[in-house]
Amino acid sequence: MIQLVLTLIIYLILVIPVGRYLYHIAAEKRTFADPLFDRVDGAIYKLSGIEPHKGMNWKQYAMALIGTNAVMTAIGYILLRIQSIPLFNPNSIEGMEPTLAFNTIISFMTNTNLQHYSGESGLSYLSQMLVIIFMMFVSAASGYSACMAFIRGLAGKTKDNVGNFFADLVRITTRVLLPFSLIGGLLLVWQGVPQNFSKNVVVQTMEGTFQVLAMGPVAALEIIKHLGTNGGGFFGGNSATPMENPTILSNLIELYSMMLLPGACVITFGKMLSDGRLRYQESNSPGNAPVRREGITARIFGKEGRSIFLGMGILFLAGLSLCFRAEQQGNPVLAELGLNQSEGNMEGKEVRFGIAQSALFTTVTTSFTTGTVNNMHDTLTPLGGMVPMLHMMLNCVFGGKGVGLMNMILYAILAVFICGLMVGRTPEYLGKKIEGREMKLTALAIMIHPLLILAFSALAVATAAGQAGITNPGFHGLSQVLYEYASSAANNGSGFEGLADNTYFWNITTGIVMFLGRYLPIVIQLAIAGSLMKKNYVNESTGTLSTGSVGFAVILVFVVYIFAALTFFPALVLGPIAEHLTLLG
């Protein structure tokens, strides 16, 4: 318990300066490192012919994002298919089969990192670096760029300029992802994570048998895997293997690196909006009106960011508590057989992490849509396993880099729509009226997620091809299916494992789900920002709904639970809840 609380307190302390830094990058304000980065970026802009100050409207921005991703996908696909060439391939890995390559490339381009292969036997070092690590950087940067454009739209500095996608992509990579990765990567190397191009090593164990120790540029992948909320492991065992995550310290480094940027995004959002609001107020009453001093939380998180952060925080803590409690109580069936469950449900967990760090990692990896695992999610207790599944279904509990925030804003729009009416005004959010067009887009974006998860799950359990992959009978089998599609649609990538998923059916369907789950919402969300930024600010008075309050955060939590969780309730009842209840007997 104390362990969890301390870990989260340290997180709160860390996220604030990072949030400030991100805000300075997004708002193009000066930072201490500008002298260096300006030169680096300038060289890149020159080399690739980018005009960083040429603004784009939301449509151009979305097109640039999709176009760039499409080119990268094509190149990545080819690389995976021809990886058997003897270049950085000491272990002589074969080229990838088409559907698996299709699945893998979409998986990494969409920041999902669902892996239907095992890294140590399925990818050459070249692929690991040029496809996997490269994609981990650019997919994270793409998501975060989209989010920055989205926030710029909401903050409404201009009527149609949401920024330049290429400049954003470069700035985020050079100023955030690369330096953070460098520091984090070295820390991991210090903790014992390998970083080399050596052939796998065969060692004789103490029992006298032989074991293959996989090698490779692990630390480089490991850090961006978490920092970019990617989640795809170098090895099949992901962060549960000692090669990827050797110590409790490396575990914390990985934990924080996946939590930092999504949380910081919310701070960026809050601060950029306060800026916009301030500018607007100043332009209306130049100079004379004294600016009201905000409270400490409002100054750190921004007024609007505060309630969003709090709402996400409540959802996160609720999930974490359930997961932790469920794991701590252990498995009643095993207890009945006379196995001591006082340590909790340790099946599939690493002894060096224990229940607390495993439950925390599980909740974090699915809330922040990273998808990395330090324990086997398949062997979590039914309720413990429901939490990661649920958080992927909500897809807005901090969420992946940028996208989680954008999803949460959709729920905030829903919340203000209903609450705004209840205070007797037509709804407005962030100083803009929410009208038919925004509602249409919001409704559409919110519909995509349950449609993808439920429709494809139904398809999988109703067809022989789908059923073939299910390796567990009954309710747990259904959980496997739901988990796989929730993970794909949320672009999370964490696997329940146990599902025999490297088949045509699973490769293709999850590929489609990942693709639609990524790009449809981003385009729609940018469209919402584009539509809102064209509108004039509406007046704020005591009669308007305050969206920066604790009350609004609580309402937001309820809206998320009612709109998102209720949708999945019947399916969850038949999956984990039924499993849990039958387990109790």
Place this chain on the structure above:
Amino acid sequence: MTKRKNKKLLTPEILKQAIVGSVKKLDPRYMFKNPVMFVVEIGFIITLTLTIVPGLFGESDTGLRTYNLIVSIILLATVLFANFAESVAEGRGKAQAASLKKTQKNTEAHLLDRDGNKTLVSSGDLKKDDIVIVMAGEIIPGDGEVIEGIASVDESAITGESAPVVRESGGDFSSVTGGTTVVSDWLKIRITSDPGNSFLNRMIALVEGASRKKTPNEIALNTLLISLTIIFLIVIVTLYPIGMYCGIQLPVSTLIALMVCLIPTTIGGLLSAIGIAGIDRVNRFNVFAMSGKAVEACGDVDTMILDKTGTITFGNRLAADFFPVKGVNRSDLIRCAALTSLHDETPEGKSTLELARSLGDNSEEIPGSSFMEFTAQTRMSGVDLPDGTKVRKGASDAIEQYVTSQGGKVPADLHAHVETVSSLGGTPLVVCQNNQALGVIYLKDTVKPGMVERFERLRAIGIKTIMCTGDNPLTAATIAKEAGVDGFIAECKPEDKISVIKKEQAEGKIVAMTGDGTNDAPALAQANVGLAMNSGTTAAKEAANMVDLDSDPTKILEVVEIGKQLLITRGSLTTFSIANDIAKYFAIIPAMFMAIIPQVGVLNIMQLSTQNSAILSALIFNAIIIPCLIPLAMKGVKYRPMSSEKILARNMMIYGLGGVITPFIGIKIIDTIIAPILTAIGI
């Protein structure tokens, strides 16, 4: 439209119409406009088919027939209830329209041609710019403007106000409405509307709901409801194969029952009724809103521009105090002021006398006195007493001149008193006796009672008030302070109003204003909510989006509250409807799965007796909650001016939390009642 004394929701007549209407509206072409209820209707058709052919979807259990029939009946009832709600809301408007139509009967009109020859034509044939003459006792054949003559007109057909009003050519009282009656004298009128497009026509169309368009907010809310419906459709359709995988074959009728329970039928069924009722509330308040959008905009008002005279103050200057000059007894001043006012019928004179009486003066008319009335030339009034004493009161310069001409001297401190009164925002009247100036009567523009509290209420809900007046800044500031408005514009010209509206709008504010004169028309059009007085000019009425038939400008305050109430009702019932889903899930989900997975029974927290009874109870609750909420939808949620946080907290408690708890209780009660019945018929 007579003022409605009948505040009852339902008259037998409306009830009858509504029942017929609710059946008529089952027409799928009509239902399609309300997608939520349309889905319920489709569900009804499917379950009805399953009642006739139970094995249609390969379900072997023929015992489902009765069950399917019951589900069909409840679904049909749900749709009927929703239609009934809409019909009831429309019913009241229709009743109003019917009484208006009576006044719309074709009348005869005396058309004048250029040479002044009269021809008798039917009012329906009158075109724009035709000129008609209307004599006493005749009905004015169409909307128009008086170009000649002066007459008193009975407008009770439109306004419900029985006292006739004066209409004359030129100025702000020149517009007349078709269907009203000239009571005395005659009027020459130029017709300003084409046939079928008169004020009365539009009014009928609007109260009847024929020209009702969905408001932007209704469209947005409808989008939300449709998306919820689609999401739950996805849930239900996918639940069938997922259930199959877990070994549960769910009866189609049960799936439909679950879906109908989950989609927002409560708000879907009541949404249009809420909108119609909102406009109806405004109408019954004798304010005629041109569209639902206008009523909705009222809820958003941030700034109100109000005329001082007539809206905030009575406009008449009333005596408030007496200031004697040095060396004069106050009681002498009061006595003389009272003497001059004994026969003064102006509001100034009357109020002077009233004030004098209240201060203990009881001077009587001295027989043989001769009174002189106020004229624009003399600018004073007064009395010559039988003993030759001349008492006068009037404008300060006029009296000063009078005193000097009588050989007197103006007291040194008189000017100071006159200044004081002016600076207080009042008008000074000087009183003199022969050649001696006695002192000053302080005439004050009086703020209407209750206005201060009203402005306070407006401030509490974040509405800023700006007072417009032609007075000088000093006077304006005094009245503004006294009334408690947030700002004022002194020496205000019509174009100042437009510029202040534009300025406020540039800050993103929604502006409301009232007006009646032709020169108010541009400002009325510019404002988001423009309330024109029915007594005003046609131009003003056309520019505005609301017309107050009682011509009471203060009513804008209530109209804003009605607008807010409409939005709150819509939001609260949406919240209630969605919050209900939790309980319905807990009723139906365990019932669906319990047969195969008995452990799921733990989720049956309401302890509902049987599976069928649980599903049917939830479905019945879902249906009867609609008629139960009709009164609320019609009357609107109670609105008290409070800060947004308090209103939200309050409504969240009542409709959010209430929406979670109520169905748990309701479903349990229904279950207790129907379980024995279901057992008896063998389900």
